[in-house]
Amino acid sequence: MLQKKKQVEGIKIVREKTILEGMQQLNDTASQILLVVDDDGKLFGSLTDGDIRRAIGDGKPLQTCVGEICNTSPKTLSRYSKEAALRLMEEFSISRIPVVDSNGVPIAVVSMTDILPEEDEAVRENKVVIMAGGRGSRLDPITRIVPKPLLPVGDKPMLELIMESFAKCGFSEFLLSINYRKDFIKTYLAERSDLPFSISCIEEDTFLGTAGSLALMKEKLTETFFVSNCDILVDVNYISALEFHEENECAFTMVGALKKVSVPYGVIHLRNGEFDRIEEKPDVPLIVNTGVYLLEPSCIDLIGRDEKLDMPDLIERIRREGGKVGVFPVHRKWIDIGQWGEYKQALE
Secondary structure (H helix, E strand, C coil): CCCHHHHCCEEECCCCEEEEHHHHHHHHCCCCCEEEEECCCEEEEEEEHHHHHHHCCCCCCCCCCCCCCCCCCCEEEEECHHHHHHHHHHCCCCCCEECCCCCCCCCEEEEHHHHHHCCCCCEEEECCCEECCCCHHHHCCCCCCCCHCCCCCCEEEEHHHHHHHHHCCCEEEEEEEECHHHHHHHHHHHCCCCCCCCCEECCCCCCCCCCCCHHHHHCCCCCCCCECCEEECCCCCCCHHHHHHHHCCCCCCEEEEEEEEEHHHHEEEEECCCEEEECCCCEEEEEEEEEEEEECCCHHHHCCCCCCCCCCCHHHHHHHCCCCCEEECCCEEEEECCCCHHHHHCCC
């Protein structure tokens, strides 16, 4: 729906605000774009997820002003016109265009969905590997009975929620690496034969770590594929992640997420070697590994058959061989049920 007048106020951000504040506003508004304005309320630029990802990838601090990283030359319209908007969208491969008044103040945003009907997501051939074979020892004792992939979050097990999140982006072919309590998982899948996915199970004979079982799937993984741990759920556009991976010619891409880590102490800041101030129990923003990855099939050649190997070790092998390792940062909500505290929070 066309965003205008009052609705547009919610997606305006002054250019002095920080990247961190911009990320929070994108989350709060569930918007795909923020309109960066100057002190007079005039349009200064536009800010998207892509702008933030590029800034983080370039190593810019999260306290950097959004005015320094936004697109300062956005395409605009002086009045609402579907025809003019569509011409700009097609010419410059963009999906949203601000409308500004005669003073340069943004009054509306035209999106592609305002002009063209939404199409069903195309089915994509890239496979998704879900590592579902671990013991889940951090969730002991419950995982002595129920394997971690089948732990419920709401009214569905985590495994099903992960598959649904990929299916929303058109990915519906899944390979499950199973080991611990594998009969429980196979029974669940047999009972849920109505799931609209293609699901194959690959059974480990021994525990092969978080990457080792990929060698058992080599013949099935012939193009770029995803790998996901079975205890995380990330609000991410997997198509955008795939495009990032391909455009940057990465051999391996990890999806990183913003997480604020609370420091339970007063943090001392120094200036010129002397005491400056104490910051009480600050929240430190960090980009952390979500456990979702994209890999090229060539990465599997670096794993020995039946070799126990974890992802950090595979990443190092890829780098030693000259492969490019990328990071696709996201700032949307993500759920990690790998520990009791996180799992309890996910149930609330």
